[in-house]
Amino acid sequence: MLGLNKKDTLLFWIVAALALLAPFILNPFPEGSSLAQMFNAGYPDLMQRFVIFGILVIGFNILFGLTGYLSFGHAAFLGIGSYSAVWMFKLVGMNVIPAILLAMIVSGVFALLIGYISLRRSGIYFSILTLAIAQMCYNLAYSVLGNPSSNFNLTNGETGLQLSLDDARILGESVTAEGALPVTNFFGLAMRSSYQMDVGGWLFTFNAGYYLSAIIMLVSFYVSIRIFRSPFGLMLRAVKSNQQRMNYTGLNTRPYILAAFVISGIYAGLAGGLLSSMDPLAGAERMHWTASGEIVIMAILGGVGTLIGPVLGAGFNEYFKNILSKINDNVLHDWLGFLPDGFENLLVGFLHYFVGKGWHLTLGIMFMLVIIFLPGGLVQGGQRIARLFRRKKNSDETQQTPAE
Amino acid sequence: MDAIILQILNGLDKGSAYALIALGLTLIFGTLGVVNFAHGALFMIGAFCAVTLNKLLSLSYMVEDPTRTDFLGKPLQVATPYVHGWFGEATGEALIDWSVPLAILFSIPVMIAVGFIMERGLIKHFYKRPHADQILVTFGLAIVLQELIKSFYGANPIPTPAPEVFRGSFDFGVMLGFDPNAIIYPYWRMVYFAFSALIIGAVFAFLRFTTFGMVVRAGMADRETVGLLGINIDKRFTIMFGLAAAVAGVAGVMYAPINSPNYHMGMDFLVLSFVVVVVGGMGSLPGAVLAGFMLGILEAFASMNQVKAIIPGIDQIIIYLIAIIIILTRPRGLMGKKGVMEE
Amino acid sequence: MGILEVKNVGKRFGGLQALNNVNLSVAENTCHAIIGPNGAGKSTLLNCFVGKLIPDTGSVMFDGQSVLGRTPYEINQMGISRVFQTPEIFADLSVMENMMIPVFAKRDGSFRMHALEGMMGEKDIVEKAEAMLEDMGLANKREMQASSMSRGDKRRLEIAMCLSQEPRLLLLDEPTAGMARADTNNTIDLLKQIKEERDITIAIIEHDMHVVFSLADRITVLAQGTPLVEDSPENIKGHPKVREAYLGEAA
Numbered sequence: 001m002l003g004l005n006k007k008d009t010l011l012f013w014i015v016a017a018l019a020l021l022a023p024f025i026l027n028p029f030p031e032g033s034s035l036a037q038m039f040n041a042g043y044p045d046l047m048q049r050f051v052i053f054g055i056l057v058i059g060f061n062i063l064f065g066l067t068g069y070l071s072f073g074h075a076a077f078l079g080i081g082s083y084s085a086v087w088m089f090k091l092v093g094m095n096v097i098p099a100i101l102l103a104m105i106v107s108g109v110f111a112l113l114i115g116y117i118s119l120r121r122s123g124i125y126f127s128i129l130t131l132a133i134a135q136m137c138y139n140l141a142y143s144v145l146g147n148p149s150s151n152f153n154l155t156n157g158e159t160g161l162q163l164s165l166d167d168a169r170i171l172g173e174s175v176t177a178e179g180a181l182p183v184t185n186f187f188g189l190a191m192r193s194s195y196q197m198d199v200g201g202w203l204f205t206f207n208a209g210y211y212l213s214a215i216i217m218l219v220s221f222y223v224s225i226r227i228f229r230s231p232f233g234l235m236l237r238a239v240k241s242n243q244q245r246m247n248y249t250g251l252n253t254r255p256y257i258l259a260a261f262v263i264s265g266i267y268a269g270l271a272g273g274l275l276s277s278m279d280p281l282a283g284a285e286r287m288h289w290t291a292s293g294e295i296v297i298m299a300i301l302g303g304v305g306t307l308i309g310p311v312l313g314a315g316f317n318e319y320f321k322n323i324l325s326k327i328n329d330n331v332l333h334d335w336l337g338f339l340p341d342g343f344e345n346l347l348v349g350f351l352h353y354f355v356g357k358g359w360h361l362t363l364g365i366m367f368m369l370v371i372i373f374l375p376g377g378l379v380q381g382g383q384r385i386a387r388l389f390r391r392k393k394n395s396d397e398t399q400q401t402p403a404e
Numbered sequence: 405m406d407a408i409i410l411q412i413l414n415g416l417d418k419g420s421a422y423a424l425i426a427l428g429l430t431l432i433f434g435t436l437g438v439v440n441f442a443h444g445a446l447f448m449i450g451a452f453c454a455v456t457l458n459k460l461l462s463l464s465y466m467v468e469d470p471t472r473t474d475f476l477g478k479p480l481q482v483a484t485p486y487v488h489g490w491f492g493e494a495t496g497e498a499l500i501d502w503s504v505p506l507a508i509l510f511s512i513p514v515m516i517a518v519g520f521i522m523e524r525g526l527i528k529h530f531y532k533r534p535h536a537d538q539i540l541v542t543f544g545l546a547i548v549l550q551e552l553i554k555s556f557y558g559a560n561p562i563p564t565p566a567p568e569v570f571r572g573s574f575d576f577g578v579m580l581g582f583d584p585n586a587i588i589y590p591y592w593r594m595v596y597f598a599f600s601a602l603i604i605g606a607v608f609a610f611l612r613f614t615t616f617g618m619v620v621r622a623g624m625a626d627r628e629t630v631g632l633l634g635i636n637i638d639k640r641f642t643i644m645f646g647l648a649a650a651v652a653g654v655a656g657v658m659y660a661p662i663n664s665p666n667y668h669m670g671m672d673f674l675v676l677s678f679v680v681v682v683v684g685g686m687g688s689l690p691g692a693v694l695a696g697f698m699l700g701i702l703e704a705f706a707s708m709n710q711v712k713a714i715i716p717g718i719d720q721i722i723i724y725l726i727a728i729i730i731i732l733t734r735p736r737g738l739m740g741k742k743g744v745m746e747e
Numbered sequence: 748m749g750i751l752e753v754k755n756v757g758k759r760f761g762g763l764q765a766l767n768n769v770n771l772s773v774a775e776n777t778c779h780a781i782i783g784p785n786g787a788g789k790s791t792l793l794n795c796f797v798g799k800l801i802p803d804t805g806s807v808m809f810d811g812q813s814v815l816g817r818t819p820y821e822i823n824q825m826g827i828s829r830v831f832q833t834p835e836i837f838a839d840l841s842v843m844e845n846m847m848i849p850v851f852a853k854r855d856g857s858f859r860m861h862a863l864e865g866m867m868g869e870k871d872i873v874e875k876a877e878a879m880l881e882d883m884g885l886a887n888k889r890e891m892q893a894s895s896m897s898r899g900d901k902r903r904l905e906i907a908m909c910l911s912q913e914p915r916l917l918l919l920d921e922p923t924a925g926m927a928r929a930d931t932n933n934t935i936d937l938l939k940q941i942k943e944e945r946d947i948t949i950a951i952i953e954h955d956m957h958v959v960f961s962l963a964d965r966i967t968v969l970a971q972g973t974p975l976v977e978d979s980p981e982n983i984k985g986h987p988k989v990r991e992a993y994l995g996e997a998a
């Protein structure tokens with residue numbers, strides 16, 4: 001179906017079902033319960049982040065997963081996409097579609113340029129070059145092109161680029177009738193509008209912005225499956241496997257890698273455009289190299305080079321970040337209340353460093369453990385567990401045989 | 405003329421830090437073939453060695469000072485550092501004052517230990533893994549190290565002053581025969597530069613004139629052959645890693661008075677040091693040093709107001725621009741050797 | 748006028764003159780062997796044909812066009828394929844995928860952006876790759892990962908990949924090095940068959956004299972970067988200079 005083989009079709013529908021039913025799946029606990037406060041994640045902004053970062057990592061995986069070229073500057077395209085979209089909102093109108101398209105085009109052009117330069121070298125050099133160029137883009141956005149007092153203020157520096165009441169918006173209104181800023185919309189459907197469903201103690205929120213992002217994520221996912229299975233995808237995997245053989249087989253590797261770089265840059269720009277569409281504000285920190293590092297982390301956590309890995313990695317990272325940062329000492333005392341007091345305090349004192357504001361540390365440790373022991377990420381972990389079960393079943397059977 | 409000299413001087417301290425970090429990166433890359441994304445973290449840990457020693461020496465207990473009273477008329481409680489009690493007030497105060505230079509002694513064993521643990525405990529297991537994995541695991545380590553520092557020392561920069569005698573500036577211009585006040589230069593920056601030059605010289609001398617250094621250099625050139633000679637190159641490389649860590653560490657210690665240490669300073673320097681390594685030529689030690697100073701000084705020139713008036717913001721991007729131009733015109737960098745990282 | 752004309756080629760590595768004034772002419776549709784002791788410069792010479800090295804002096808003409816200054820992929824597109832001393836294949840990919848890549852390269856040239864077309868639309872490629880695997884006796888290993896094959900099979904796959912491009916000149920660098928006797932004989936049979944069935948010129952570097960004398964129409968002996976003699980196999984066997992420089996050692 002859809003030009004995919006059976007296995008891929010199944011995978012696609014599973015992801016589609018998860019994405020479309022996310023408001024239910026992510027809200028398993030009744031509203032107001034303490035478990036809900038901690039573990040529910042069915043809030044529009046969080047769900048939006050799940051799918052938007054999913055898009056970002058799916059795109060990154062087309063580059064890193066297929067060709068093995070590790071870009072350490074991918075957040076630059078996320079930022080460029082964000083800025084482009086906000087400019088579209090400021091100058092043209094609040095419909096998100098033109099904004100997203102512009103974000104993709106501009107980031108694609110930048111990716112072509114940056115890729116052309118970085119791909120003059122490979123391996124470590126490539127990683128360092130992308131890192132340096134992205135950091136230059138960050139500096140440009142943060143200070144050089146963002147001086148509020150200059151008349152060439154593209155990014156508005158530290159404050160970040162945002163809408164204002166005197167923006168042109170030639171195809172829309174600068175100010176609404178109520179004197180407020182207009183909101184981003186999809187042909188009239190406001191991105192922040194939500195429909196809430198009350199079932200028993202449960203509250204489910206269906207947000208327009210989330211569903212738009214989720215559908216775009218599914219399209220992106222579908223395109224990525226097609227790329228993985230295409231002759232082009234085969235060439236990219238060949239690049240990763242043996243560039244020398246490719247050259248002596250009459251294939252010019254550089255345009256292949258550059259094409260992958262541009263495609264993944266466009267994906268990142270799309271993600272940036274969507275972020276701005278959900279909340280029309282673009283700041284330079286989105287381009288900082290730590291943000292690029294986080295993209296890499298998400299890709300690794302999920303499983304590089306696999307189809308589902310990026311989606312898993314993005315979801316896992318965002319979900320745990322959310323939970324870990326919500327846990328504070330009080331919550332820990334709550335949970336560990338059954339322990340003897342002294343021991344409890346000691347343990348809370350220790351765990352304190354890993355939760356709340358310390359979530360970075362936990363994710364950093366998790367990331368290291370994954371690279372050391374599970375280079376294939378969650379996907380490999382899943383496969384190992386599956387194999388374990390299969391082997392156990394097999395050995396059970398073989399044990400039974402002699403008895404019979 | 406004086407303006408030019410001033411900018412060169414201004415570039416020296418940053419240039420020294422770039423050169424020292426890039427030197428360590430190159431040593432590790434050249435010997436172990438690993439690009440160490442945690443090298444900036446070593447610099448940061450060095451700076452926090454200075455912070456730690458300063459804090460330790462300033463640890464105080466309360467004593468009642470009968471000669472003074474608080475507003476209720478009771479004897480005043482005065483915080484007195486333990487070192488005052490142990491060594492007498494004058495020596496104690498001097499110890500605190502000199503905590504940054506003293507921290508060098510303190511940091512060297514710490515850094516060597518950190519380096520050993522890092523290499524034996526982690527990086528060793530990644531020699532045979534792809535370069536991407538090496539980058540990733542050291543990147544993960546860098547995050548963990550910096551977050552650990554953050555959770556113990558907080559997110560704010562911690563001012564760590566240089567010894568009293570080195571605070572303030574001197575009029576360098578007068579010495580060279582320029583007008584007074586033309587070139588005012590802080591003492592500590594001069595100290596930092598001299599110190600860096602010393603360390604760089606020591607590293608080169610060590611590699612050049614000791615047997616150990618000769619083996620390491622041979623190993624950098626051709627690891628397999630040296631291995632075949634039956635020389636235990638691995639052990640030497642471990643020591644090399646400890647040495648590189650110590651170099652980064654002392655660079656960090658001495659930098660503490662120039663920029664108050666914060667947990668992300670290592671990463672900030674690392675990105676630029678990578679650029680330095682690329683410009684200098686991957687695997688070339690003199691290249692790393694040369695490029696470090698060159699970029700530091702260029703950065704200082706770019707931050708002159710006259711330059712910024714022509715090209716606004718050039719100081720923020722000059723280093724990257726140079727790196728891009730160099731890569732496009734001389735892919736091997738200024739002094740890079742053929743065949744390093746070229747598949 | 749041969750299909751490959753090598754004139755006065757020289758190449759220096761630092762103080763070592765690896766190739767010195769090499770002249771060589773390979774006639775179309777023959778098998779030309781290059782033999783010589785280790786370090787004679789045989790691989791270096793081959794590297795000059797495929798764009799891996801650029802000689803310091805001299806010229807290399809393929810079918811009347813110079814190959815010097817061209818990139819390896821351009822030279823391959825001109826019709827030269829090369830088998831390496833240690834098999835260079837796509838180790839992470841399946842045997843079938845390995846086989847399809849050169850077929851794509853032959854049909855689509857050095858780059859084509861076919862990012863959204865599935866493999867299902869590539870019937871001709873799949874069929875050709877399958878036929879080639881069948882020919883080479885690798886059909887039953889179709890789905891195997893290439894890295895898990897035996898060395899002999901890897902070599903076979905590499906030869907198959909090169910042949911599928913229907914090159915006019917096939918370069919083989921010690922194709923039987925490190926192979927067991929049985930595998931060597933299989934390879935000889937395979938190459939003989941290729942020679943008979945196709946319009947193809949073969950240049951082969953080989954240490955195994957058994958292989959050389961079963962395949963070659965002409966032989967060039969290289970020693971210390973310079974060709975000693977070039978002659979037919981019968982004459983080479985009895986040539987005193989050759990016995991001295993090369994066969995003497997082997998015997």
Ligand SMILES: Nc1ncnc2c1ncn2[C@@H]1O[C@H](COP(=O)(O)OP(=O)(O)O)[C@@H](O)[C@H]1O
Pocket residue numbers: 760763765783784785786787788789790791792
């Ligand atoms: N890239 C290189 N750099 C330096 N020396 C080389 C290089 N390639 C080959 N050589 C030297 O050139 C000589 C010829 O090598 P080669 O062509 O591989 O010989 P063979 O005839 O055994 O294939 C050898 O001495 C080898 O060490």
Ligand SMILES: [Mg+2]
Pocket residue numbers: 789790791832
């Ligand atoms: Mg050879």
